[in-house]
Amino acid sequence: MNEVSINDILHSNKFLDKKVSISGWVKTFRANRFIALNDGSGLDNLQCVIDFENTDDEILKSISTGAAINVSGSLVSSQGSQQNVELKVDSCKILGDCNPETYPIQPKKHSFEFLRENAHLRTRTNTFGAVMRIRSNLSFAIHDYFKNNGFYYVHTPIITASDAEGAGEQFRVSTLDMKNPPIDDNGKIDFKKDFFGKETNLTVSGQLEAEAYAMSMGKVYTFGPTFRAENSNTSRHLSEFWMIEPEVAFMDINGNMKLAEGFLKYILSYIVKNNIEDLKFLENRLIVEEKQKPQNERGELTLIEKLKFVIENEFKIITYTEAFEILRNCKPNKKKKFKYLIDDWGTDLQSEHERFLVEKEFKCPVIIYNYPAKIKSFYMRLNDDKKTVRAMDILFPGIGEIVGGSEREERLDVLLKRIKKVGIDEKELWWYTDLRKYGTAVHSGFGLGFERLVMFATGMSNIRDVIPFPRTPQNAEF
Numbered sequence: 001m002n003e004v005s006i007n008d009i010l011h012s013n014k015f016l017d018k019k020v021s022i023s024g025w026v027k028t029f030r031a032n033r034f035i036a037l038n039d040g041s042g043l044d045n046l047q048c049v050i051d052f053e054n055t056d057d058e059i060l061k062s063i064s065t066g067a068a069i070n071v072s073g074s075l076v077s078s079q080g081s082q083q084n085v086e087l088k089v090d091s092c093k094i095l096g097d098c099n100p101e102t103y104p105i106q107p108k109k110h111s112f113e114f115l116r117e118n119a120h121l122r123t124r125t126n127t128f129g130a131v132m133r134i135r136s137n138l139s140f141a142i143h144d145y146f147k148n149n150g151f152y153y154v155h156t157p158i159i160t161a162s163d164a165e166g167a168g169e170q171f172r173v174s175t176l177d178m179k180n181p182p183i184d185d186n187g188k189i190d191f192k193k194d195f196f197g198k199e200t201n202l203t204v205s206g207q208l209e210a211e212a213y214a215m216s217m218g219k220v221y222t223f224g225p226t227f228r229a230e231n232s233n234t235s236r237h238l239s240e241f242w243m244i245e246p247e248v249a250f251m252d253i254n255g256n257m258k259l260a261e262g263f264l265k266y267i268l269s270y271i272v273k274n275n276i277e278d279l280k281f282l283e284n285r286l287i288v289e290e291k292q293k294p295q296n297e298r299g300e301l302t303l304i305e306k307l308k309f310v311i312e313n314e315f316k317i318i319t320y321t322e323a324f325e326i327l328r329n330c331k332p333n334k335k336k337k338f339k340y341l342i343d344d345w346g347t348d349l350q351s352e353h354e355r356f357l358v359e360k361e362f363k364c365p366v367i368i369y370n371y372p373a374k375i376k377s378f379y380m381r382l383n384d385d386k387k388t389v390r391a392m393d394i395l396f397p398g399i400g401e402i403v404g405g406s407e408r409e410e411r412l413d414v415l416l417k418r419i420k421k422v423g424i425d426e427k428e429l430w431w432y433t434d435l436r437k438y439g440t441a442v443h444s445g446f447g448l449g450f451e452r453l454v455m456f457a458t459g460m461s462n463i464r465d466v467i468p469f470p471r472t473p474q475n476a477e478f
């Protein structure tokens, strides 16, 4: 007998009129006869028809939503209009029953808040199954893109002694006794006595180490978890998120922008090709949701149309100064509708400004580059105007910033000045500055926030719903 997946069965003719055996979870059981079975291999369930007159009563009682069962029988053409094939069950085994009184995932609509509290079971629902299958395929597409384009995958460390972004938003890693830490001669905690002999944290970015590898292996990328202790309880921030960071030697900011655009288009096309059923399901969910909104707040494009629009159209590329001028002169700024008004050149753009540019002004993804030096990290290449750096951010509709990157400062003297200016101890970055002493060269890279990408690809509006077990301030359940 064939032990096959439901996905295989529904996408091939070769199992018709064959005996098959399938294990899965009951979605619904109707009329003591029809089991909708899902084994996790795809969105669609297999209809399994049980002969209740010849089935033990105990078994029939245990076939309830959520139960794990194994069924075997013949796969036949279905009489019903909902499906082409169905399983005529010869034998049904209960692998693990499921108490219908207490099982949280009932066959009805649940709120996302409720499902977040039941994150260990939420992938039993169609929506979360679809989101997580798309997440899985996006990861694969990312590796696929880099492999096809001559990049090497580098595993940068999770525990580091350097704050790559210099933003001081790190989680400490320590084995010191918190109640009674060792104190040095200056009355400060003596980290020399800590596990690594120095202060260490969870990484906020693998970039600095990726730069070291780019400066020998040419084209590299990291794809790993990163951690930020920023107290931002928003629908776009996680304390633990995954980031993809390519880093390329001999590539400038223009090459960096091209790389990012081509890369994003490739990975989004990959899921349009390979997850169309999941995307259609999520699209229909969103259409129903949109209908509940007032007419003027409804989006113009459906989910798949939005993905295709990004894949098929060029991103708009503008400098910070151009963005600043547009924002300074736009209606919401003049009418003081923005929470943060745009008056002075050099102010950081907030998400309301980013969304205005993407959703109202250009209606397409926007790359902003050449940002004021004072609002960006120390490692970014200073322009000749000495005021701006070769930074670039990519903004997406509905998401805001999805990518942050730059050409790196490759000149030792300029880098040292910048390190000093932001107050970092140069000694801590000795190995990073070494890279500028031994065969330095132009190089660039960027970071793509993986969960923000998954949000865009699935149309989910809260970042907590696109990662299996979200970590946010005051929340590390599961």
Ligand code: 4AD
Pocket: 164, 165, 204, 205, 206, 207, 228, 236, 237, 238, 239, 241, 243, 245, 246, 401, 402, 403, 404, 405, 406, 445, 446, 447, 448, 449, 450, 451, 452
């Ligand atoms: O702009 P960021 O901070 O850039 C860096 O970390 C660079 N070292 C990347 C590089 O050049 N190699 O972060 C990059 C992206 C953001 O654009 C955003 O998509 C995502 O990471 N991101 C977050 N995603 C979820 N939760 C958070 N708290 C995030 N912070 C940043």
